[in-house]
Amino acid sequence: xxxxxxxxxxxxxxxxxxxxxxxxxxxxxxxxxxxxxxxxxxxxxxxxxxxxxxxxxxxxxxxxxxxxxxxxxxxxxxxxxxxxxxxxxxxxxxxxxxxxxxxxxxxxxxxxxxxxxxxxxxxxxxxxxxxxxxxxxxxxxxxxxxxxxxxxxxxxxxxxxxxxxxxxxxxx
Amino acid sequence: xxxxxxxxxxxxxxxxxxxxxxxxxxxxxxxxxxxxxxxxxxxxxxxxxxxxxxxxxxxxxxxxxxxxxxxxxxxxxxxxxxxxxxxxxxxxxxxxxxxxxxxxxxxxxxxxxxxxxxxxxxxxxxxxxxxxxxxxxxxxxxxxxxxxxxxxxxxxxxxxxxxxxxxxxxxxxxxxxxxxxxxxxxxxxxxxxxxxxxxxxxxxxxxxxxxxxxxxxxxxxxxxxxxxxxxxxxxxxxxxxxxxxxxxxxxxxxxxxxxxxxxxxxxxxxxxxxxxxxxxxxxxxxxxxxxxxxxxxxxxxxxxxxxxxxxxxxxxxxxxx
Numbered sequence: 001x002x003x004x005x006x007x008x009x010x011x012x013x014x015x016x017x018x019x020x021x022x023x024x025x026x027x028x029x030x031x032x033x034x035x036x037x038x039x040x041x042x043x044x045x046x047x048x049x050x051x052x053x054x055x056x057x058x059x060x061x062x063x064x065x066x067x068x069x070x071x072x073x074x075x076x077x078x079x080x081x082x083x084x085x086x087x088x089x090x091x092x093x094x095x096x097x098x099x100x101x102x103x104x105x106x107x108x109x110x111x112x113x114x115x116x117x118x119x120x121x122x123x124x125x126x127x128x129x130x131x132x133x134x135x136x137x138x139x140x141x142x143x144x145x146x147x148x149x150x151x152x153x154x155x156x157x158x159x160x161x162x163x164x165x166x167x168x169x170x171x172x
Numbered sequence: 173x174x175x176x177x178x179x180x181x182x183x184x185x186x187x188x189x190x191x192x193x194x195x196x197x198x199x200x201x202x203x204x205x206x207x208x209x210x211x212x213x214x215x216x217x218x219x220x221x222x223x224x225x226x227x228x229x230x231x232x233x234x235x236x237x238x239x240x241x242x243x244x245x246x247x248x249x250x251x252x253x254x255x256x257x258x259x260x261x262x263x264x265x266x267x268x269x270x271x272x273x274x275x276x277x278x279x280x281x282x283x284x285x286x287x288x289x290x291x292x293x294x295x296x297x298x299x300x301x302x303x304x305x306x307x308x309x310x311x312x313x314x315x316x317x318x319x320x321x322x323x324x325x326x327x328x329x330x331x332x333x334x335x336x337x338x339x340x341x342x343x344x345x346x347x348x349x350x351x352x353x354x355x356x357x358x359x360x361x362x363x364x365x366x367x368x369x370x371x372x373x374x375x376x377x378x379x380x381x382x383x384x385x386x387x388x389x390x391x392x393x394x395x396x397x398x399x400x401x402x403x404x405x406x407x408x409x410x411x412x413x414x415x416x417x418x419x420x421x422x423x424x425x426x427x428x429x430x431x432x433x434x435x436x437x438x439x440x441x442x443x444x445x446x447x448x449x450x451x452x453x454x455x456x457x458x459x460x461x462x463x464x465x466x467x468x469x470x471x472x473x474x475x476x477x478x479x480x481x482x483x484x485x486x487x488x489x490x491x492x493x
Contacts, residue, residue, distance in 0.1 A: 036290030038335050039191055039386065040395055040455040041486075045204040048488035052206075063392035066292055089205035089237045093290045145290070 026102050026116050027078040028133065030070045033095035034087055035145060037066040042092065049086040055079065066095075077117050080165060084142045093145055097138045098170060103129055119163040127169040134172025138165055191384040191401040192333055192340035195448040195460035195482055199342050200297035200333040202285045203234035206489060213460075213482035215320055217475045220268030224250050224475075226320045228279070238286070244279040246321035251276055251309030255357040255369055260416045264434045265312040265472055276321050277307030283331070294336040301346070302328040313436040313472040314374040314414035316350040322473055323373050325350035338386035348376040348411075354420065370420040374412030374439060381406045399452040403462065409471070410441035435472065442469030446480065458484040 037043050043061045050059045055076035061068040072078050087094050108114045112123035141147045192199040203209055209232035216225045226248040233241050249271050256266040287298040304326045305318040316323050329346020350373035356366035382405040389397045413430040414437040448462025464478040
């Protein structure tokens with residue numbers, strides 16, 4: 001190995017460590033809309049169920065507009081399905097879920113899909129993601145209350161045993 | 173008076189607005205999964221020269237997001253250990269009799285929400301419920317009551333609740349199947365032993381229509397705002413006549429034609445109206461107060477007006493999963 005080759009190798013290794021180090025800080029925030037809420041007691045039930053989740057740092061509910069903002073604990077794996085489950089456990093359903101994700105160190109495949117931890121996020125529509133902070137709106141009945149058909153070749157190709165989330169780019 | 177009350181409560185309701193945490197009826201919504209609710213509630217009314225009180229302590233648990241189970245302990249000074257003398261011919265119901273305050277038994281209730289159509293500020297929900305009460309208490313009227321534990325029995329029904337913005341309306345239809353009570357009535361001749369009596373209370377159809385309106389706050393800004401809700405509830409019951417067997421198990425056992433029973437043991441129906449007010453403090457502590465008046469027919473098991481009080485809160489176990 002030449003000196004230059006070794007340098008590149010060390011640099012590459014460093015990059016890899018850096019990427020690994022930031023790998024879990026990608027989910028910055030999630031905004032949710034909750035359907036069926038009409039009272040502060042119901043809203044509080046949703047908040048209490050969300051706060052039980054190990055990766056949730058803070059929940060702020062907006063009672064007037066039946067929305068909420070969730071922030072996450074740095075370094076913890078964010079489970080989007082668990083957020084939807086918590087809302088359901090409180091007796092309500094999601095109207096929307098929008099996640100703010102830092103795409104800085106996330107490799108995006110040619111078909112627009114990307115992986116975080118053990119989940120694959122597949123872009124619906126022909127959009128692309130830039131390297132920066134992007135906002136994604138989660139699709140499907142669990143997250144939007146609406147069943148829809150996806151037209152994306154990446155969906156069936158996604159590996160077994162991994163959670164697949166169809167998303168739409170709202171910003172980024 | 174009744175009409176004025178009605179207009180008073182319904183007018184703001186139709187302007188749009190709502191709550192569904194009815195003081196007396198159950199909404200179709202369920203307890204959040206894993207949350208424990210504790211509710212203390214009572215019915216009180218004046219009877220001749222004393223105050224009758226039925227009190228209950230209820231534990232409510234959300235087994236799944238859709239299934240809630242309630243267990244209620246029941247106590248009152250409404251039931252004696254023996255039926256009145258010369259039951260059922262005279263003195264039924266035995267007005268003004270003094271009974272000690274005692275624990276009567278328990279009520280178990282399960283509710284399953286099978287339909288939820290949620291909108292941004294509305295929901296339409298349906299639930300089915302089943303309930304059972306076991307009490308060791310005498311009950312002098314044919315009209316069965318499981319919630320406050322007048323008699324042992326089973327029941328079930330359907331609940332439909334619609335809520336939009338500040339207004340809620342809920343319809344419940346159900347049935348009660350009481351179990352026969354075997355007890356004793358003292359013989360009028362003191363030297364003779366007590367007379368064994370078997371009472372089969374009437375089966376009943378129950379129905380309720382409840383309206384709720386969120387009065388305050390007009391705009392939500394925080395959980396610390398105290399919510400004030402107004403309610404008006406109609407509760408109806410139609411029940412069969414009782415069948416009373418005297419000297420049960422003895423050679424001279426017999427029963428009397430129902431037409432010769434006093435009114436409290438004959439078939440009947442009533443619709444009560446209960447206006448109520450509720451405060452929800454810190455989005456959790458719920459305090460209800462309502463009064464029940466007769467509107468059509470009467471219940472012989474209570475005297476009007478009945479004062480209903482309830483205090484309730486949820487406990488969320490904050491452990492991180």
